Amino acid sequence: MKQLVETIAKALVDHPEEVRVNEIVTEKAIVFELSVAPSDMGKIIGKQGRVAKSLRTVVSAAALQEQKRVTIEIV
Template sequence: MKELIEVIAKALVDHPEQVQVRERQQDKMIVYQLSVAPEDMGKVIGKQGRIAKALRTVVGAAAVKKEERVHVEIV
């Protein structure tokens, strides 16, 4: 799942070397924290959050297949 988030994020940004994904366990959920360069933040979020929502949807669909609960935070 972590690799999926990295691949998608690196395809969107101008500085792929600064993409980092951290994983932590919170209750019964896995939380992935995506951080990018400050100037790439808008590209990952998108207009009205559409890119962020699409990223969360794709990751959520992959998590359902693995029977996991996940959340993606963009920091």
């Protein structure tokens, strides 16, 4: 799942080498902290948060297999 978030994020930004994904696992949830270069922040968030919402939707659909709640935080 971490690889999925990282791959999608790298495809969206101008500086893919600065994409970092930190995974925090608890009993019922998985939190991914996504950090990118400051100049790429707008590309990850998108207009009115549409790109971020789409990224969260894709990861949530992939997380149905693990029966855990998945959250993406853009740092």
